[in-house]
Amino acid sequence: MSRWRHPLLILAAALMLLPILWAALVSTRPQDAIIGARLLTMPSLDAIAANYGRAVTASPLFGFIGNGIAVCSLILFFQVLIMVPAGYALAKLRFPGRETLWGGVLLGLMVPAPVLAMPLFVMVAMLGLMDSLPALVLPWVVSSLGIFLMRQFFRRVPDEIIEAARLDGLSELELLVRVLLPLARPTLGAFAIISLVAHWNELYWPSIVVTSAERATPPFGVMLFQTQEAGTEYGALMAGALIIALPLVAAFLLLQRRFIEGLVAMK
Amino acid sequence: MSDLALAAPLSRPLPKGILLAGPAALLMLLLQIGPLVLVVCAAFTDWQLGGEAPNFVGLDNFRALIADHDFQASVLVTARYTLMVVPGALLLGLGLAMLLQGARRGRTVYQTIFFLPYIATLAAMSIAWQMLLHPSFGPVNQGLAALGLPVANWLRDENTALPVLALIGIWHETGFAMVFFLAALTSVPTELHDAARIDGLGGGWDRFWLVTAPHIAPIALFVLVVLTAHAVMVFDTVALLTQGGPGNATRVLLFVIYQEGFSFFRTNVAATATVFFLAITLTLGMLQLRLGRRGGAA
Amino acid sequence: MTQLSIGQLSKRFGAVDVLRDISLDVRPGEFVSLLGPSGCGKSTLLRILSGLEQADTGSIRLGVRELTGVAPSERDIAMVFQNFALYPQMTVRENIALPLRVRRLSRWRRMLRLGGAVAADIDAEVAAMARTLEIEPLLDRKPAALSGGQRQRVALGRALIRQSSLLLMDEPLSSLDARLRLQTRDEISQIQRQFGITTVFVTHDQAEAMAISDRIAVMLGGRIAQFAAPEEIYRAPASLAVAEFIGTTRLNRFETRVDQGGFLRLGPHALHRVAPELAGQDVTLAWRPEAFRLSGDGLPVLVRRLESHGADSFLHGECLGQPLVARLEPGPGLTAGETVRLEPRPEATLLFDAAGQSRPHAPAMALAHV
Numbered sequence: 030m031s032r033w034r035h036p037l038l039i040l041a042a043a044l045m046l047l048p049i050l051w052a053a054l055v056s057t058r059p060q061d062a063i064i065g066a067r068l069l070t071m072p073s074l075d076a077i078a079a080n081y082g083r084a085v086t087a088s089p090l091f092g093f094i095g096n097g098i099a100v101c102s103l104i105l106f107f108q109v110l111i112m113v114p115a116g117y118a119l120a121k122l123r124f125p126g127r128e129t130l131w132g133g134v135l136l137g138l139m140v141p142a143p144v145l146a147m148p149l150f151v152m153v154a155m156l157g158l159m160d161s162l163p164a165l166v167l168p169w170v171v172s173s174l175g176i177f178l179m180r181q182f183f184r185r186v187p188d189e190i191i192e193a194a195r196l197d198g199l200s201e202l203e204l205l206v207r208v209l210l211p212l213a214r215p216t217l218g219a220f221a222i223i224s225l226v227a228h229w230n231e232l233y234w235p236s237i238v239v240t241s242a243e244r245a246t247p248p249f250g251v252m253l254f255q256t257q258e259a260g261t262e263y264g265a266l267m268a269g270a271l272i273i274a275l276p277l278v279a280a281f282l283l284l285q286r287r288f289i290e291g292l293v294a295m296k
Numbered sequence: 297m298s299d300l301a302l303a304a305p306l307s308r309p310l311p312k313g314i315l316l317a318g319p320a321a322l323l324m325l326l327l328q329i330g331p332l333v334l335v336v337c338a339a340f341t342d343w344q345l346g347g348e349a350p351n352f353v354g355l356d357n358f359r360a361l362i363a364d365h366d367f368q369a370s371v372l373v374t375a376r377y378t379l380m381v382v383p384g385a386l387l388l389g390l391g392l393a394m395l396l397q398g399a400r401r402g403r404t405v406y407q408t409i410f411f412l413p414y415i416a417t418l419a420a421m422s423i424a425w426q427m428l429l430h431p432s433f434g435p436v437n438q439g440l441a442a443l444g445l446p447v448a449n450w451l452r453d454e455n456t457a458l459p460v461l462a463l464i465g466i467w468h469e470t471g472f473a474m475v476f477f478l479a480a481l482t483s484v485p486t487e488l489h490d491a492a493r494i495d496g497l498g499g500g501w502d503r504f505w506l507v508t509a510p511h512i513a514p515i516a517l518f519v520l521v522v523l524t525a526h527a528v529m530v531f532d533t534v535a536l537l538t539q540g541g542p543g544n545a546t547r548v549l550l551f552v553i554y555q556e557g558f559s560f561f562r563t564n565v566a567a568t569a570t571v572f573f574l575a576i577t578l579t580l581g582m583l584q585l586r587l588g589r590r591g592g593a594a
Numbered sequence: 595m596t597q598l599s600i601g602q603l604s605k606r607f608g609a610v611d612v613l614r615d616i617s618l619d620v621r622p623g624e625f626v627s628l629l630g631p632s633g634c635g636k637s638t639l640l641r642i643l644s645g646l647e648q649a650d651t652g653s654i655r656l657g658v659r660e661l662t663g664v665a666p667s668e669r670d671i672a673m674v675f676q677n678f679a680l681y682p683q684m685t686v687r688e689n690i691a692l693p694l695r696v697r698r699l700s701r702w703r704r705m706l707r708l709g710g711a712v713a714a715d716i717d718a719e720v721a722a723m724a725r726t727l728e729i730e731p732l733l734d735r736k737p738a739a740l741s742g743g744q745r746q747r748v749a750l751g752r753a754l755i756r757q758s759s760l761l762l763m764d765e766p767l768s769s770l771d772a773r774l775r776l777q778t779r780d781e782i783s784q785i786q787r788q789f790g791i792t793t794v795f796v797t798h799d800q801a802e803a804m805a806i807s808d809r810i811a812v813m814l815g816g817r818i819a820q821f822a823a824p825e826e827i828y829r830a831p832a833s834l835a836v837a838e839f840i841g842t843t844r845l846n847r848f849e850t851r852v853d854q855g856g857f858l859r860l861g862p863h864a865l866h867r868v869a870p871e872l873a874g875q876d877v878t879l880a881w882r883p884e885a886f887r888l889s890g891d892g893l894p895v896l897v898r899r900l901e902s903h904g905a906d907s908f909l910h911g912e913c914l915g916q917p918l919v920a921r922l923e924p925g926p927g928l929t930a931g932e933t934v935r936l937e938p939r940p941e942a943t944l945l946f947d948a949a950g951q952s953r954p955h956a957p958a959m960a961l962a963h964v
Contacts, residue, residue, distance in 0.1 A: 230419070
């Protein structure tokens with residue numbers, strides 16, 4: 030087994046990277062070389078400039094990425110704003126309806142987003158919010174997973190810390206912001222990664238509520254780009270796909286340990 | 297504790313818990329529970345978005361859906377897709393994790409590469425796959441032709457379209473499965489391996505069944521459930537690469553719901569299919585929560 | 595009962611010499627402890643004996659058999675691990691039976707659970723072992739349902755059932771709580787004697803090693819610093835390092851020099867004459883706290899603090915500008931601030947040369963006033 034380990038791992042790595050590498054290869058070749066399947070030639074700077082130039086002009090690629098950043102950061106901001114106090118209350122405070130709320134959180138964990146898409150679409154349409162930033166953000170501002178993770182985290186914080194802070198005269202809000210939030214940083218980091226990956230890559234919901242290129246998020250932008258006339262300019266298409274995938278991949282490469290730990294923490 | 301309760305001001309209008317958890321509760325009611333009730337209710341009416349006031353029709357929608365051949369076909373397609381992706385990603389993920397577990401060098405690099413497909417936007421990567429599989433100048437067909445093997449129009453052929461989507465699904469999910477297996481393998485006590493060697497189980501296979509398999513079984517079950525949930529919800533590759541075709545060969549459940557609900561606006565049909573879909577995902581979700589908790593997260 | 599001979603064993607991990615030239619002869623049926631601080635190489639030595647690790651050089655002989663290069667399962671050894679290493683999915687019965695099943699049944703018969711007469715024999719042996727260890731009521735439980743002490747017994751059962759020639763134990767008591775540790779220690783000792791199996795036991799706990807062993811090999815920095823019976827190691831440590839490692843409280847050390855006449859001096863006090871070859875050399879004198887008694891013509895000690903431990907009391911004081919700890923029988927009230935005279939018992943006086951090696955001195959060494 031040990032003799033075959035690295036050859037097998039290298040083969041697997043090559044297969045895993047193949048689509049990405051091939052896309053990169055195609056994005057550096059002129060159209061006639063691609064169609065003529067003459068790709069194992071030298072890449073030309075002209076072709077690279079042409080393909081990537083075409084990709085960013087044929088459709089508002091940077092607009093898609095900007096939308097993606099706006100949508101993801103707004104969702105994350107509201108999610109954290111809501112889940113931290115809720116998780117704390119569920120873990121450490123007694124109040125009427127606590128068990129019901131916890132039941133709701135567990136139910137929310139089990140219901141996948143696509144199930145809610147239909148009624149949410151009806152609500153968005155009725156409110157006249159189609160093709161708007163709120164339509165992309167609002168439905169996801171409360172995260173059951175986030176509340177769940179925060180509650181589990183706060184339950185492990187010893188009561189003594191909270192009692193000491195109260196004796197020191199901190200208000201509940203100060204306690205949360207000044208004492209507990211710094212402790213929760215790893216959990217928040219893990220959640221942020223889960224949330225960013227999920228919402229950056231989300232195609233289903235945007236394809237329901239977005240109708241214009243101005244509002245398109247990156248995956249929906251890919252879909253638009255593909256169906257445009259530039260969709261047959263393969264070099265440009267691949268360049269566009271790579272540009273779309275790049276921000277998250279770059280973040281992953283920078284923080285890869287935290288990404289993987291964060292996603293495992295989802296368990 | 298009682299001292300503290302006395303020290304805290306008693307006469308607040310609302311318990312602090314309600315103030316802190318209130319926004320979450322309200323939004324959950326509005327954005328999750330409400331819609332859930334709405335979609336279940338819609339499944340028992342003849343409501344069409346933009347149409348007339350809905351009438352209660354009992355189980356008519358469910359009867360119609362179950363009798364509908366297209367729907368039956370889509371359930372079957374989803375099941376076939378799931379049965380290809382889940383075992384594929386599970387076994388490959390386990391295999392890679394085991395290879396990586398024993399590797400001294402390059403572990404981080406390999407792990408990063410294997411996990412990359414799970415992070416890279418699947419919609420964008422679908423386009424890259426389309427290029428690989430292009431019937432005339434994709435490298436797959438070029439390679440097969442060079443070897444004198446038959447080529448295919450992979451995404452336009454009824455026989456190959458779904459397996460190809462499943463292959464992309466496996467490519468996407470393997471790294472995800474691997475990460476969990478790697479964590480589980482790393483947590484197997486080395487003492488147990490040593491004990492097995494002294495007890496006479498030197499060979500890799502014997503030791504795998506005696507030491508490793510029992511230890512990773514709970515994780516494997518968890519990964520199985522999560523992968524199944526992912527596979528049942530496949531949408532991106534279908535929407536980008538086949539649009540459910542050719543014929544109905546890749547018309548998976550979520551794509552049916554998408555078409556019925558958001559292209560044809562047959563709200564009641566989409567709602568009924570959603571309830572059916574909900575039943576599956578809720579079952580998986582409950583299993584996931586159970587297994588995840590047992591795995592030590594909660 | 596089999597003899598174990600280790601000859602000139604060495605092991606390096608990268609640039610670190612983990613074991614240096616280890617030689618050790620364990621008599622048949624003897625209980626030997628490898629005692630040392632963490633990182634001294636004791637666990638590595640045990641793993642090399644088990645075959646889980648390979649030595650770079652040297653030989654291991656068990657009886658007449660050379661073990662170097664022999665697979666762990668073929669060495670005729672058994673091992674008890676720190677955390678017991680019981681297979682969690684198996685019952686106690688299956689855990690104990692496993693080494694026998696692996697040896698006596700083919701893989702296919704094991705998998706298909708076809709044992710026949712062989713399996714019946716195995717069952718009988720497991721039952722007998724369970725009787726000996728008094729774990730019969732536990733046989734159908736899984737390890738998770740056992741207490742620490744019970745797991746320990748099961749681990750012993752699995753190790754002993756093969757009737758190996760050598761039993762290796764890697765800190766088997768360290769995962770038990772304090773009370774259980776004492777009890778289990780006695781049980782291990784009793785069972786070992788009952789089976790008469792040659793045993794090598796790794797521990798970092800000197801009280802444990804003292805209580806249980808026939809002989810102790812003190813390991814320091816990858817070498818065997820001393821190999822002797824427990825009381826000898828305590829009474830006559832081979833080196834300053836061993837003396838400092840063994841013993842529950844701090845050693846009272848005094849650096850001094852032997853004068854040209856071969857007399858040992860401590861401040862203004864001259865002690866007995868020592869071996870002539872030490873004349874003019876730096877030496878270290880050491881006494882354990884229990885080496886002192888109150889006496890009219892001892893060393894002057896300023897009492898700083900007294901600490902009663904019930905049966906005896908500890909005096910923390912100062913002697914010749916150095917801190918000194920003495921264990922005394924509780925007697926007529928000493929008070930902090932007074933100066934007392936403490937006389938070290940001659941036979942409890944330890945003398946080490948500049949290299950830290952123990953040097954013999956005249957047994958009747960006594961203080962003399964100048």
